[in-house]
Amino acid sequence: MIDIAAKIHDKFSIEFKVGFHVRRKRDQSNFSINTWMFIPNSLDINSLTYDKSHFYRDVKSYIRLITPVFLLREICEGEAIPLKNLERVFHKTASEPTRTAIKEYESQIKMFTAIFKSAIRDEVVHLLKNNIKDDMEYLIASYVESVRNILLKFRYLRKIINVPTISSEYLNYFFFADEYISNLVDQRTCYLIGFLQRKDAGKYEQSIGLLTSLWHDEAAYRQEMKYISVDKDNPLKNREFIFRRSILKKYAESDLFLRARKKKDGVLVEQIYYSLAAGLSMIFATTVAFSFQMKYGNFTMPLFIALVVSYMLKDRIKELMRYYFAHKRLNRYFDNKTEIGIKDASIGWIKEAVDFITEDKVPREVMNMRSRSALVEAENRITDEKIILYRKQVFLDRVEINKNSEYPIAGINDIMRFHLSRFMQKTDNPEEAIYYLNEEGESVEIYGEKIYYLNILMQLQFEDQMDYKRFRVSFTRAGIIRLEELV
Structure with missing residues (x-):
């Protein structure tokens, strides 16, 4: 599909x-x-x-790979595959911090962050499009509960890797993901609050209250962790916030991007066609030279003129044939192959x-x-x-x-x-x-x-x-x- x-x-x-x-x-x-x-x-x-x-x-x-699809509640309930994978890799890396283990540890952190990003995006889009008014309060409550559970369980895993065997450089991988996840919760939740306020602030007062409480709790956590937050009175701080968010986004999604090696396609066939063009033009020039030589002999003026003309036409025929072959191959071959x-x-x-x-x-x-x-x-x-x-x-x-x-x-x-x-x-x-x-x-x-x-x-x-x-x-x-x- x-x-x-x-x-x-x-x-x-x-x-x-x-x-x-x-x-x-x-x-x-x-x-x-x-x-x-x-x-x-x-x-x-x-x-x-x-x-x-x-x-x-x-x-x-x-x-890039299509991000694995999980609902928000699936990330923190039942099997909770992303969190279980993280916990398993964290324990393994803390015990044996080999180069391979560290690589897998960073990869799993990035994948978890990418999965959370897609899940919270899809959940918010669903809320914005929801036309069943009676379900809105339940959906908002489910969103808040799921986000809180995910944040709690994810941040609890930090204790597993906060050990002497894990250097501050490797611990930073966790903090990068934590800051980006916090950014997502901060911005998505604030956007939802504005959406409900514009829609019907009185009717959704309880839902707005739940979202506001989540936003304030996350703002306090960001301040405690010294993560940069949005400040309406500080353009420099907001610039830094956007810059860091962009870098963190690229970092979190980098594991999904595929290795891509681009090269020109059909190079061998192209050279064969061009060789044929050169061969056909040479056949023409040689035929003209032999014909005039047989009729007028060697070292005669007609032969000299024929050689000059055939040489001139040979190059034109070669270019015309190259042009013809180049256009004949358009439907069968491509410019690039990645x-x-x-x-x-x-x-x-x-x-x-x-x-x-x-x-x-x-x-x-x-x-x-x-x-x-x-x-x-x-x-x-x-x-x-x-x-x-x-x-x-x-x-x-x-x-x-x-x-x-x-x-x-x-x-x-x-x-x-x-x-x-x-x-x-x-x-x-x-x-x-x-x-x-x-x-x-x-x-x-x-x-x-x-x-x-x-x-x-x-x-x-x-x-x-x-x-x-x-x-x-x-x-x-x-x-x-x-x-x-x-x-």
Whole structure:
């Protein structure tokens, strides 16, 4: 299965989070994504002004394992696998702090933190979307109880590793996780309080009280541990808080990121094609030389002229054949191949390629989904849209993934950020003067946004399943305004 979530990452970039979920009963899984980008001609983005190197500079990808899914209450109740794994590794490391044990100790801390981050995020999102009013108080109480239990049990484990065999450097791994978890509880809980206050402060007074108590208790703990907290009157402190949170987030999630080695794809085949091109051009030049030599003999003016002309044409034929072979191989081969792995084990690969294509090479169902308006169709008769096709194929080995993780891993996330700064370089001013008459009959000048649209269609294929997604990005020279999924 392939799932995809799109959002605006910042003023000049959009983000697609693509999840590739491998089947549990299959040893191997193959995925394919074709993405067509329909670009207005006025942006002057075409094969001459925007080549492959520009595209790959504008794309930034992060490949990581999908975080193991646990409910908040599952982390601290019943089997409580994440906490049990931590306790086991803590005891082992305290007794035998070998290099291997320390590595596993740090890895388990990071994994626990990542699991908690996803669990509390999902729980808060569920609360924000909950439409059953009678369940809200119960859900809030469950959230507060689960968070308190997790914090209590996690922090109790510190006593296991607070021993002479564990240096302060290794103990810091625990404190890094503790500070980040505290940040998450602090910010998520405060956001929930604001949400309930805006929704109906009177009705949810009891729930707000529970959340407020949790927030104040955590604030006191942060002060005791000397963790940096948000301070409305101290911009420098808030800057430091955001900086540390960013670093701690990367640290906590680093164990999920996969080893990725990118290299050019199809290099051997490319060289074979180019060799064929050189051989064909040489055959032409040699044939011309032999023909003129047999007819006019050696050391004659006609032979001299024929050799010069054949040499000139030989190079042109070679370049034309190189161009022909380069374009013939586009559909079969890719620009890059990225080997992905966990530690030293390879778990699969990702291939990608990008090219400008003409409209007649776009599948009919994709063009139907593009559904241009009559005005756009009229414009295209004068200046046609440019179309970029970005192809991606993914192969994952379920057996190797299972071998290298103690947790059930559903697959990988490919987080791709696409920067649109180059697309905005040749746009007009972000605002344009327009006029209307007010109630007094006076001409009034106002300003409206000069907007551009980038349409993106995706074809997602997994085994015999085929799905399509359509997105539209609205932007001006000042930045991205909106990203919407169209049905």
